[in-house]
Amino acid sequence: MRRAAVLVAPVLAALALAAAPAAAQEFALDVPVRVADLPPAASVGSVTCALFADPGGPTNNLGYLGSGSKWFQLKDGGYAGTLSVPVRIAPQAVARSYKCALFVIYKEDGRTLTAAASRISDVNRTEYKAPFRRAPGSPFLGEVSGTLPR
């Protein structure tokens, strides 16, 4: 009886290990953010990053692995700091590129709206209100992307 238990235990342990979900990898993207002179309607901003297995993923959308977001509170219409954006991907996945986008959450007519900074600051898009325009001549980078080292 005791011998049977000794034989069964390793089998059970092996089964338990096989059944346990594999741990995800957590990737971190440190994203410096500098936002200023946004209207009071904007109270929160966020950066969302996606990882790709394809080096050209940010442009050809191939090999999407996962995404993650990080929020920041706007104070007096501004924020300056570095956000560490966590992105979980499958255990065996190999990330080769990333893309991050800046978002602004704002209130309009009692509704909460989310918009990509690259859209609401586009001077050619007239659907957004004037306060969200970009300051003329100011540097702007609403999306960043790049490849990751092997």
Place this chain on the structure above:
Amino acid sequence: MKKPLIAVGALCAVLAASAGNAQDRRFAYEADLAAPAKRAAVRAGGVEWSCSGTRCTAEARGGGSNVSVRGCSELARGAGAVARYAGEARQLGEKELAECNQLATAVSPAPAPAAAPAPVAAAKPAPPQPAAGRTVTPEMTYTGVWPGGREAGAKQ
């Protein structure tokens, strides 16, 4: 003696009818867009959406199970940035909306199944491993025009 039989039969009929109604019940879905829709009809989240102006509506089975970030991103890709995405049972929060719009612009996820399954209480996921990688991106910068003095003639 016949009365109990009739009562049981009626009860079965009522139960069958109510079960049928529950299966056939269709739920309303609504989405508000940040700008007028690019297309009038979009299939997203396993649901056929009709869009007019900045409002999209749909009807489908499953009050909350079709409300997902993936479905939202499919709608955003077809109709434009989404500001609100809701079913009768639930709606996406701000964080989910941001992810929805980011997915729409950044990636092409596989299409959602026709009837998205409800979240399953799976085995507790293993804690994530320490950072598999870390990288520093260029600085994201955005300077607006508030309080308005920087841009001549800016409407407030």
